[in-house]
Amino acid sequence: MPHFDTLNCDSMAWDGTATEPEDAALEQRRELDKFLAAVERRAFRIAQVALRDVDDALDVVQESMLKLVRKYAAKPSAEWRPLFYRILENGIRDLQRRRSIRKRFMVWLPGPKDDPQHEFEDPLENAADPAADAPVRLMQSQAIERLDASLRALPARQRQAFTLRNLEGLDVAETALAMGCSQGSVKTHYSRAVHHLRAQLGEAW
Amino acid sequence: MDDHSATPLEERSRRLFDESIAAVDMSVRSRLTRARHAALEAVPRRSARVFGMPFWKVAAGATAAAVLAVALWFTLSAGPQAVGANDSRPSFEDLGLVASSDQGSGDAMEMMQNDVDFYAWVAAKAAQPGPGHAG
Numbered sequence: 001m002p003h004f005d006t007l008n009c010d011s012m013a014w015d016g017t018a019t020e021p022e023d024a025a026l027e028q029r030r031e032l033d034k035f036l037a038a039v040e041r042r043a044f045r046i047a048q049v050a051l052r053d054v055d056d057a058l059d060v061v062q063e064s065m066l067k068l069v070r071k072y073a074a075k076p077s078a079e080w081r082p083l084f085y086r087i088l089e090n091g092i093r094d095l096q097r098r099r100s101i102r103k104r105f106m107v108w109l110p111g112p113k114d115d116p117q118h119e120f121e122d123p124l125e126n127a128a129d130p131a132a133d134a135p136v137r138l139m140q141s142q143a144i145e146r147l148d149a150s151l152r153a154l155p156a157r158q159r160q161a162f163t164l165r166n167l168e169g170l171d172v173a174e175t176a177l178a179m180g181c182s183q184g185s186v187k188t189h190y191s192r193a194v195h196h197l198r199a200q201l202g203e204a205w
Numbered sequence: 206m207d208d209h210s211a212t213p214l215e216e217r218s219r220r221l222f223d224e225s226i227a228a229v230d231m232s233v234r235s236r237l238t239r240a241r242h243a244a245l246e247a248v249p250r251r252s253a254r255v256f257g258m259p260f261w262k263v264a265a266g267a268t269a270a271a272v273l274a275v276a277l278w279f280t281l282s283a284g285p286q287a288v289g290a291n292d293s294r295p296s297f298e299d300l301g302l303v304a305s306s307d308q309g310s311g312d313a314m315e316m317m318q319n320d321v322d323f324y325a326w327v328a329a330k331a332a333q334p335g336p337g338h339a340g
Contacts, residue, residue, distance in 0.1 A: 029248050036244065040237040041226045058236050065244035073248050144225045147218055166215050167222045198214055205214040 031077050036065055039081070043088050046163055049148045050092045060091040082170060085178040089160055096156075150200045154193055157181075161189035162197070 040061060047057035064087040072083050151159050157179070164175045165186070175190075176183045198205065211219070 025248075029245060032248065033241065033245055036241045040241055041229050041234065044229065044233060044237060045222065045226050054233065058233065058240065061237065062240035062244070065240055066247055069244045069247050070249065140221070140224060144221050144228075147221050148225075162218075166211075167219055194212070194214065197218070201214065205217055 028073060032069060032073060032080075035077060035080050035084075036068075039084060040065070042168060043084070046088065046167070047092055049151050049163075050159065051095060052152070056095055060088065060095060064088040064091050082174040082177040085164055085168065085170070086180060089178065093156065146201065150197055153200065154196055157185075157189045158193035158196065161186055162193035165190050 043061045043064065044057050047060045048054060051057050051060065064084060067087045068080065068084045072080065075083065151163065154162065160179050161175060164170045164178055165172070170178060172183045172186050175186045179186060179189075181189075
């Protein structure tokens with residue numbers, strides 16, 4: 001007659017904690033949250049510089065976060081950064097393409113001036129931010145605007161290389177993965193970007 | 206940017222970019238947070254596992270076992286009708302009757318005892334001399 005105390009019931013015991021797969025899922029979700037929280041504002045700024053529109057930039061960032069989570073959540077977290085920036089850059093490029101196509105067809109359609117809904121604009125929207133009156137902040141804001149404009153003026157591949165390498169701090173291999181090109185191409189695009197920026201911003205930079 | 210020393214342009218542009226990130230207004234931050242939470246809701250859920258097997262496999266196995274058990278129960282409980290009227294093989298029901306009447310009951314034992322007594326009486330009668338014998 002077997003005794004119950006001789007049975008090994010360790011695997012069936014409920015110790016009040018979550019099971020292993022649940023723990024792994026929770027940990028993965030926590031890591032994703034941490035990663036996205038760290039990059040979301042930087043991604044927004046990159047998209048804003050490229051698209052010059054807050055709503056479009058937010059849309060692209062949101063789409064990029066969704067795509068990363070849906071497709072690459074199971075990948076090692078070390079790979080998320082280049083993958084995320086690749087998705088982001090693809091999203092920016094797609095939106096720019098859609099815009100250029102829309103522009104071509106918009107020439108036959110009535111413009112905003114003919115639209116009665118756009119006759120009256122809210123004057124507060126165009127009012128200056130009172131907090132920006134301080135000279136230091138003004139200078140800083142002007143410098144940021146100048147940098148944004150210079151980055152925007154770069155060819156897309158050069159802007160990507162400079163943004164990812166210098167502003168985001170990705171190494172050459174990560175930048176190559178994010179841009180979908182060779183490491184040699186990254187170096188070429190980056191060096192041309194620095195050359196162009198120096199020409200635009202002046203030696204004082 | 207770890208494989209070469211940064212130029213002033215690289216340093217300044219990086220610093221300005223970081224400052225611009227810190228200056229992102231609250232409404233944008235709030236929308237980004239909401240977007241992040243919405244994205245996290247889309248994390249593919251791992252299927253539940255029981256003893257290392259996916260839950261759907263365990264459920265499918267349990268369902269198949271239940272269907273088999275019900276089918277066997279119906280087949281056995283239907284008796285000879287289920288296997289055909291002309292089938293001469295004894296059913297479990299017949300075996301039960303035989304077991305209960307010939308082996309288990311007191312009547313069967315009594316009948317067997319009567320038979321033994323009868324055959325003993327016949328043998329004794331045959332051994333005795335007949336009425337016509339002289340002697």
